[in-house]
Amino acid sequence: MTSEDRGAAGPYTEYDNLPALHAREKDLPLLHPYGTVEVGGRYVTPGGGRLTVRKDGKHLQITLDHLGCPAQLTPEKTALFERLGLAAEGHCLHAGCRHHVAAAGEVLRSFALRTGSIELITFVRAALAIELGDERPVDRLLKDTEALAGPVRRTGPKEHGSTAD
Template sequence: MSTEHRGAAGPYIEYDGLPVLHATEVKLPLIHPYAPVTPGRYVTPGGGRLTIRTPEKPAHIRITLDHLGCPAQLTEEKNDAFKRLALAAEGHCVHAGCRHVPAYGGGVLRSFEVRNGSITLTAFVRAALAVELGDFGPADRLLQESEALAGPVRREGEEDQASDG
């Protein structure tokens, strides 16, 4: 184990070949893609920190995925796949008549809201873990299912922005 100090927020520690973790995170359980998924905080196979919790809106589950210290998770392809995963969750909200601001933030800290009774928590988390490992199929399938149910969930101009890059 090597220690790396990053100022007041550190120290960060290399953990089982994954990107460095804060000293308080090394005792987090590793989440396995085929293990049961329950609310809590985990380290993912791709080196992220996954938090699953029920927010103040009980109709939704909030999922955050933090990839601090892991530039391999911040590629354009993975950002686009995580965005499609967020759109899949949003499509179920649109279908249910739930109009909240979509809870997706790209970059190093990704945040999602999944409506209870729509995409199962297990399917959503497995799709997110698959994206981390470079398999975009599960996220694409969830988006296709969502759009079959609710119609296109992309906002105007998003496709234009994606093709500009």
């Protein structure tokens, strides 16, 4: 275990071959792909991200932070996370509300998942699969969403950190 000071936000600690975590994050539970996910929970993912789930009205707000984890910030993974967001967004469109895939510099990914649509654990497992390089769960979710809501819009090239329209 090594520690480094990263200024006002530090100190960060590297442990268990995961990217550096802030000292207050080192005791977060490690999320297992077949484990449970609680609303109101915060976890460290197998790919080194921090996943937070909270209730926000008729939606679950799922945030995945990949700060300090360059392996998760590739254009390919960013495109897969956007497709995952589209799968959730299709259910919102079908229900009459609309949310956009959010990204803040492709480090912070935020999703609005309508309650009663995709099961939370299914959505989280798809996100974990992306971290580990498997796009099949995302493809299945997107296919199921399109069977329900019709074609969801595809995102094209966009400016760094903007939302798709």
